[in-house]
Amino acid sequence: MKIISRAGRRLRSLAAALAAGSWGDLARPSVPFPGGRRGHRVLTGAVCFLAVAGYVTGTADLVQHYDLGYGPAMALSLLRAGPPVLALSRPRAAWWAELAAVVATAALTRPGSAEEPWPWAVTSVLTLAVTLGVVGLRASGRAALAMWLQVLAAGAVLALLVPQPGRWYGLLPAAGILAVVAVAAEAVRGRGDVQARLARAEERGAAEEARATLLAxxxxxxxxxxxxxxxxxxxxxxxxxxxxxxxxxxxxxxxxxxxxxxxxxxxxxxxxxxxxxxxRNEDSPDGLSTPQPGLRDLPGLVETTRRAGVEVRLAPAGEVGDLPVAVSLSAYRLVQEALSNVVRHAAGARAEVEVRRAAGALHVTVVNSAPREARRAVEPRGGGHGLAGMRERVAMLDGELSAGAVPGGGFRVAAVLPLPPSPDESPDQPPTPDPSPPSGPGVPPEPSPSVRPSGPQ
The missing domain is CATH 1.10.287 (Helix Hairpins)
Structure with a gap:
């Protein structure tokens, strides 16, 4: 008795869960259609085609094999063919409309011969399968199972109430076809769920990588x-x-x-x-006691970049005078990062570096042209965070940074680092960016102010 009572409780629990899953999941679909907008367009086209086909073939089937007139046959076919299209936007209403339409069709028709299936006609199974598949793409597997059981229960009730020869055999093919459709829809929906989770994980990973790079x-x-x-x-x-x-x-x-x-x-x-x-840590590339670089180390940096395959020209610098250590270090790092971007993203290009003191500020400019010949980039995938680090340094010194593409496929990075006034400069003269761009062979012109900072990082 205990076993029977326990089995009864489990069956009631399963029935309640299936009912709740059917109503709740259909009212609030769990995920959008797999494949995004393109997948939704493809699915919409396929469903509309199948709905039209179901309407035409359903009308002919009811007239020829179930002895209905054209008027009733067209009305019943329209009631069955409409819910698959409705399921694209309102899955819950579409499912109940489809189930009511096929039940009404079975109740109002009788097959003309014993070979015709009943209670579910062939065209009823077609529209049921399409509706179940579309709804199953957005509802859970529990809801799909509940819908499948509802079709079986409705067919069993019709078979019990209407004495029709071979009525039980007509339920088996429909049950098998709908089961395959439900399983297929659940598989596609599960794959879409996995892809969506992977996309979200990649976005979170990219955000964490950007944050880690910025913190580093x-x-x-x-x-x-x-x-x-x-x-x-x-x-x-x-x-x-x-x-x-x-x-x-x-x-x-x-x-x-x-x-x-x-x-x-x-x-x-x-x-x-x-x-x-x-x-600091033991993996720090700066070491524990390595002297910090400055403008005096730019020739060595330029020579190293040339060995990497980039033709670099260091414009002759005028008298810059004594610079604060932080400014000299930041200028060196800006040039270093800009040339690294050229090596990574524009292999074979020509670049020009200019560092000069003017108008109470240190002007740092690095311009590169487009590669002279098509070469595969060292790092084809962009999305680094070098520019973020540049902006951090410039903001630390209350300076200005502009970075963006130039006509012809090149890129330009320009920074203005304020300096304390020297004896031969007026302290009231604010540092302003120098409008004259660097010049040299193969160096693109300065971009217009409308160009937004972008490009390889």
Whole structure:
């Protein structure tokens, strides 16, 4: 008795789950049609074609094999052929309309011979299968199973209520065909679900990669800033410690103040070293004690890029004077990243690098032409984050950066890094971008201001 009671409870639970799945899933389809817009267009065309075919063949079938007049046959065929098209937008209403149409067709018709299937005519099975397939592409497998069971239950009730020879045999082919359609729809829907999840995972992975790259660049900038600030703090410490001995007539109070300044500077250096220990790691490409590069290292960088297959010209630089270490380092990194992009995305192109001081700012410009011959890019897939790192550096110095394509297939990166006023410059003169673009053989002209920053990163 316990086994029978337990089996009854499981059957009732399954029936309730199927009913809930049928109503709930059909009311709120789980996913869009697989294949996106293109898949939806293809499916719409196929369903419309099958609906027209079902209407024409259904009318002829009811007239020839079920002894109906043309009027009733056309009306019943229209009721059966309409729901497959409706299922594209309203799956729940379409399914119940189709089920009601085929039940009404079976109740109002009788086959003209014993060879004709009943209660489901051949054309009824066709429209049922199309509707079930379209709805199954968006509903869950549980809902598809519930729909299949509903068709079987409706056919069994008709077979019990209407004494028709061979009525039970007519249910078997329809049940088999609809089962295959339901399984196929579930397989296609599952594949669409997997593809959608993979697409979302790729988007999340790309976003995480971009964020990790940006954080790595920020950490690198922080490490470099440590080296720059540590140098100045060390100078302050030395000057404060030696001031009482270098300067005559320093009072005890002033000597104590100098000592406090030196102690505070040493504590600041210790804090920065602890922070640097967190930022650095043993895989750091900068090493633990490697001097930071600057503008003096540009010739070596240009020579390395030439060995990579890019013809680079370093424009003769005028007198730039003494530059802050952070500006010199950032200018070097900007040129380095821009030339790396040329090597990765425009192999065989010609590039020109210009660094000059004008209007109270350091102007850094790198322009490359299109490759002279078609070559496969070192990294065919774009979407890097080099420009993001450039913008981080320039924003740190309150500068300006413009990057974009130029006519002819080239690319231009231009940065303006503000400088403290020198003795021969007016401190009230704001740094402004120099309008004159670099010149040289094979270098494209400057892009118009309407060009938005884009291109290889």
């Amino acid at each position: 660049e920020r950490a690198r900038i922080a490490r470099e800033l440590h080296d720059v600030v540590a140098h100045h703090m060390s100078v302050i410490t030395v000057q404060a410690d030696s001031a009482p001995y270098r300067l005559a007539g320093v009072s005890p109070a002033a000597a104590e103040e100098f000592g406090a300044i030196a102690a505070e500077a040493r504590r600041s250096l210790a804090e920065m070293r602890r922070l640097l220990h967190v930022l």
